[in-house]
Amino acid sequence: DVKVTQSSRYLVKRTGEKVFLECVQDMDHENMFWHRQDPGLGLRLIYFSYDVKMKEKGDIPEGYSVSREKKERFSLILESASTNQTSMYLCASRRAGGSEKLFFGSGTQLSVL
Amino acid sequence: QQQVKQSPQSLIVQKGGISIINCAYENTAFDYFPWYQQFPGKGPALLIAIRPDVSEKKEGRFTISFNKSAKQFSLHIMDSQPGDSATYFCAASWLGSNYKLTFGKGTLLTVNP
Numbered sequence: 417d418v419k420v421t422q423s424s425r426y427l428v429k430r431t432g433e434k435v436f437l438e439c440v441q442d443m444d445h446e447n448m449f450w451h452r453q454d455p456g457l458g459l460r461l462i463y464f465s466y467d468v469k470m471k472e473k474g475d476i477p478e479g480y481s482v483s484r485e486k487k488e489r490f491s492l493i494l495e496s497a498s499t500n501q502t503s504m505y506l507c508a509s510r511r512a513g514g515s516e517k518l519f520f521g522s523g524t525q526l527s528v529l
Numbered sequence: 530q531q532q533v534k535q536s537p538q539s540l541i542v543q544k545g546g547i548s549i550i551n552c553a554y555e556n557t558a559f560d561y562f563p564w565y566q567q568f569p570g571k572g573p574a575l576l577i578a579i580r581p582d583v584s585e586k587k588e589g590r591f592t593i594s595f596n597k598s599a600k601q602f603s604l605h606i607m608d609s610q611p612g613d614s615a616t617y618f619c620a621a622s623w624l625g626s627n628y629k630l631t632f633g634k635g636t637l638l639t640v641n642p
Contacts, residue, residue, distance in 0.1 A: 420572070449629075456538070458634035459573070459618060466627060474629065506572055515561050515580070518630065520572025 419443075420521040422507050428527045435494040437524050439507030445519075446512040448490035450474075450482065453504040453523070462505075465490055466512065497528045532556055533621050535633025542640050548606040550636045552619035557600065559621040561628065564593065564604050567616045567635075576617070577604070609640045 423438035441448065450462040451474075461474030463482040471482050479501060483491040490509075494501055504525050508518040534553045542548045552562075563578035579586045579593040579602065586593045592605040606613055616637050620630040 451632075456634060458535075459632040461629055461631075464627065464629050472627065472629075475631075508572070513628070515578065515628075517563070517575040517578070518565075518573075520574065522570065522572050 420507055420509055420519050422505075422521040422524050424524050425522065426525050426527075428529065429494075429497050430529055431498060433494075433497050433528075435497045435526065435528075437492040437494075437505055437507075437526070439490045439492070439509075439521060440488050441490075441509040441519070442488065443509070443519070444487065445509035446487075447510050447516075448484065449508040449510075449518065450480075450490065450492045451506045451508065452476070453506055459506065462492065497526075499528050502526060502528045532631045533619060533633045535619050535636060537636060538634070539637040540639070542609045542638065544609065544611060544640055544642050546609050546640075548604075548609045548613065548638055548640070550604045550617055550619070550638070551601065552603065552621075552633050553599075553601045554621050555600065556621070556623065558623045558625055559631075560624070561622045562593070562595065562602050563620050563630070564591075565618045565620065565632075567618065569615075573616075573618060606638075609638075611640045611642050614638055614640050 465484040481493045507521045510516040565573035566576040567573040590607045595602045619633040622628045
């Protein structure tokens, strides 16, 4: 079965720190995603990568950047963490194509103090 | 703007009852409508999906009903069980967005024994 692994389950950072969230998938999927999940707001897409070194902004990219140097790894970067970036971050991957299902990781709960 | 509106925000059902969650969308170009199920501490997982060329799709106790003219679709859970207690997200996507999913805000379903 597909496995999407996020490097940390819980993370606590200080305001202004540079934060890296790492995600690795083991099924050679072309597409990878970063979402954030907040109570009452559902899942919102931050960035999407449709292939290595290719990226596309989602609905809420401000304050974030991404890196995809290898097919299996997709990193989310918070250049200067702020308290409003405290959230659950969910990575996902899928094969390229319209109706391919997303496989999600278990999430990283980030707290920015 | 919110392109997929989901209701209710929370739902309590007795064991054996029918759970109904509704979603409405605005973009008539959407052509793929999945539902994802999320248990506490886990990432969402695909439950069932439909394309607009059919009005209903059933998989076990789970049924999607689709009304293209009304731009609405709903999830029905028959014979609801305590193990169905989870958060449910509807979503929609289309070719023009590279099939990036737009999610509803989620419904927390509680099935009482």
